[in-house]
Amino acid sequence: CNISVRDIIHSQYTDQWYTLNDVKSGRVHLVLEWVPTVSEPDRLDQVLQLQSLQSYQNKAVPSAALLFVYMDRAHSLPFKKSGKEPKAGAELVLGKTTYRTKVCDRTNSPQWDEAFYFLVRDPREEILIVKLSSAWDQAIGSLVVPVKELLSEPDLVLDQWLSLDGASPDSQILLRAELKILNSKMTEGVGVQQGPETIPLGRDSEELVTATNEEEQHSEVPSEESVAVSSQPSISESEEEEVVFKAAKEDPSPPETLPTHTSPDPSFDTEIEESEDGEVEEPITITQQSVTADTEDLQPWHGPTAGSGIEDIARATVSSLPSVSVPEEAEAMPDVFLETRPPHTTPNPSFGTEGVMRIHLLEAQDLVAMDKLMGGLKKGKSDPYVKINIGGVKFKSLVIKENLNPTWNEMYETVLTPQAREEIQVELYDKDIDSDDFLGRLSDVIRSQYTDQWYTLNEVKSGRVHLLLEWVPTVSEPDRLDQVLQLQSLQSYQNKAVPSAALLFVYMDRAHSLPLKKSGKEPKAGAELVLGKTTYRTKVCDRTNSPQWDEAFYFLVRDPKEEMLIVKWLRLDGASPDSQILLRAELKILDSKIVELIGQGTLPCAAGNCGQVKLSLSYASKEKKLTIAVHACRGLESSSKDGLDTYISLMLLPDKTKATKRKTSVKKRDLNPEYNERFEFDLSVEEARRRRLSVSVKNSSASFRSSDIIGQVHIELAQIDMASGVTEWFDLKEEAE
Structure with a gap:
């Protein structure tokens, strides 16, 4: 059956059975609701209460609000490292939804004039992150806007110039963020009295659903509380709000030639477009078929993304890696907890001892010609590539077409312990359409701290490969960082690899005073750690307010001055003011021998x-x-x-x-x-x-x-x-x- 969206908007709410067409029999029961928006923060509690009283088999959670964001312009953006003006684009991330603006031509004052929207489950917990970069490959700066701050703004609107973190002091962005509460008709049945509630399914239904506090009647949909480990000192919540929203102190108002507020299109913050004759063009079409639904499939199209939003936050948020401060006491907690709660972590002695094995695949010579010409009468070529395996970590090089003396100039990294006994396995193949031909393998690869040599290929008539192998230990010397970052600028590789500058070791110890779930039960708490494109998850603990993980993780860090570690709660309905986590974050600089060689005037670059x-x-x-x-x-x-x-x-x-x-x-x-x-x-x-x-x-x-x-x-x-x-x-x- 076809149902007109226009009819739903005009009726606002309908609950009825629909007869199926084109079949002998059958009907389907639907509740269809057009949910308008209001700028009334007082309505939020009722909407969130409605969430707690509803559960669905597909684990969907009704959104509480819509966040409309208008990206107007920016000014005084910094130049690129090459001295050129940036090709500025902005990426907006909220939860799992990511949008990208257009990329402007080279300018320090880009203008986008683009509008976006986000479905918001709980405005008190979610965070909008805006990340600026030049052509998506060089970070410019970032802006963090907690959605809860809009609840205290007039008409739930923030419209002003905001300073960018990680950019120059004068860099600012002009945007409009407007929060609108979804005013569902179902909230009219939600009262304020304690105890069981009754919610009508619809005006045409005589059935009532009794909602209790039993968890079995609710789908445990994990919501996430993001905890970004920041480079800022420990501050109170009110102080943090000031840091996020205040404009730069050096320049409290933008230049006179710049607008003080945005001027979006009149259609901004409207939720549906109508055709010229006022008719809504798309009807709802319902067909009878077997469907398996997933909550993510039910979300609206979110525009082009570069991956899930949270996976890219650390890569483009230019904020320095922090020194982690662990609170030694929590005044709001009773003394009995202070006595049993450790002030610092106690990781295993092997924590933070790993280093990096770097493999530089440079070139090869005198490879066997596997592709014969004229039936073998004329010597042919090969299309060689290399497979490398070390401790189960595998790398594969690019294919070099028709070359018996190929040059790769590729670099690979893997993290190992100093006591690792894994062998480096290197095999060469000739790429073919059907099956690839074997070109030889290496054995007895030398495992000293630094070796640069040619290795003869085994099991073939001829051929050798040039490798530079380096074991890179770590040091806790911040003064070494500038030299290591200089190494990055001096080296380039065909596979676009960038040598890591440091290793970040994170030990997840425990947490305390976690809030109860909405059902009244203790949570099954887990944590997700994200830095750049690397994500780890801890184990999920049994029900407790004070989970203990005792798990260690590591991250390869390209530039500690720019990257950010984000720790997210999993399976938790927010956090309380007393909730704390105990962790150890230890940054160690990678002490490459190549840095020493550069100081001596020698640059061991590519082949x-x-x-x-x-x-x-x-x-x-x-x-x-x-x-x-x-x-x-x-x-x-x-x-x-x-x-x-x-x-x-x-x-x-x-x-x-x-x-x-x-x-x-x-x-x-x-x-x-x-x-x-x-x-x-x-x-x-x-x-x-x-x-x-x-x-x-x-x-x-x-x-x-x-x-x-x-x-x-x-x-x-x-x-x-x-x-x-x-x-x-x-x-x-x-x-x-």
């Missing part, structure tokens, strides 16, 4: 790398000039103790005439020379895009018999955004491709 050169490339359309700035080199290698006498030669290929050649001055005895010289070429933008820039770092003091080329790189100018300009470090190879 065949001979250091790096820093260039700036840009094109001036009016002058029709290609400008190349040669800044510096770093990590050059020399067999001589006296260093190198270097200069840089530039050439615009395919021409090799004098007009296309330039070179810098010579820098004496320096493995990290600085040039800071600029060169210009007169040519049209079309001609520039057809050119390939050849950059050669040369040794001016090379002997007659030895090559003067230290390293080269070829850059296809068609792949460079020359209009905006680019400045970056380029890897030097022994022989440019």
Whole structure:
């Protein structure tokens, strides 16, 4: 049968049997309700009480409110590390719902003018998180808005400039957050008296449902209380509210040219769109079939997401990892609890002893040709890739097409204990359409703290593979962090891997004074820990207000200055002011030997790398000039103790005439020379895009018999955004491709 949505909206509420069409017999009983919204915070308690009195087989929980968010604009956003303005986009997360705005063109003051909505189960517990990033790959800043704060705002509306955490002091975002309570007709049957309640199913039904406090009549739908371990000192709830909502003290009001409030479309905060003739276009269609429903399937479409909201919170929320403070006493608790409650955790002595095994897959040589040509009359090629297995953790490289001497330049990480005895298993294969051919395996892989060598492949006629293996221990020395982060900027890998800077160890000890469930029973408490894309869950304890887990976890941390650990309650109906958790969070810096090598002027980068050169490339359309700035080199290698006498030669290929050649001055005895010289070429933008820039770092003091080329790189100018300009470090190879 088809049911008009317009009729439901006009009738507000209907409870009746509907006859099924196109079949001999059958009817279905539906309660259909159009639930409007009101800006009356006093209605919230009745709505939440209605939640507690209803239970459904599909474990659905009626929403209590709608949160409308209008993303207007931002101003004074920081520049990217490259010096360019950001391509700013915003990600909005509330519970499991995630939205993304459009990505604006490069500007420090993006304007979105986009509206979104969220279904809110309990406004007193849920949190809206807004995360800004440049093209979704570089975090800019974040904003945390507890939905409960809107309950104290006039008309439940927050409309103002708010400061961004993790950005510059002047960075602000203008948004409008409007909370509207869902005013269900069913709440009219919810009284305020104590004891059993009766709720009518509908105006056409004579049956009544008696709701009691027995848990068996309620579906135990776990709600979650998020506890973000913050870098801020311990503050009271009122102080925390001030931190979240106040504008920057340095600039209490935005510049005069900026609006003080948003100006959303008049349709903002309306829940349904009508056609031009006022008719609602989509009817409800009901067919008789077997359906298995899941609560998540019943949610409205939430727009494009990059994964579940909570999985991405830590990655893009730029807040430093905290030093964790554990309260030593709780004044509101009786003395008897203070005597038995430990002030600190007591983890196992092995807690926090793990380190990281880094495997750098560099290159291979002389692999067997498995793909025969002309029936084997002509030597063919192979499409090699590598499988690595260490302690059950598996990695797989990219496939290099038609190459017997492939270069991968990939890096993998896995966490191990120092006493681990797992073997590193390395196998090479040739990728084929049907079944992949075996190209050899390694045995007797050396497991010293640092080794860089070629390994001969076994069980094949020829072939060897170049690996750099490093055991990276941890240290509790914060001064080492800047050096480790510098290592990240000096290394790049084909598989886009970024070396971790630290390990975060978290010991979940116990909690106390957890609230009873709505049914009056003690909770079966568990916790979920989230950092970046890594999520762990503790065990679920038996019913108790004071669960004890005694479980340890670890996280690989790329940048401790930006990432955030989030601890969420599971199977808990909120928390009380006395509820506390006892945990230990220990951050240890990864002490890579490569950092030491960089300090000595040696950069063990990717396969065949001979250091790096820093260039700036840009094109001036009016002058029709290609400008190349040669800044510096770093990590050059020399067999001589006296260093190198270097200069840089530039050439615009395919021409090799004098007009296309330039070179810098010579820098004496320096493995990290600085040039800071600029060169210009007169040519049209079309001609520039057809050119390939050849950059050669040369040794001016090379002997007659030895090559003067230290390293080269070829850059296809068609792949460079020359209009905006680019400045970056380029890897030097022994022989440019």
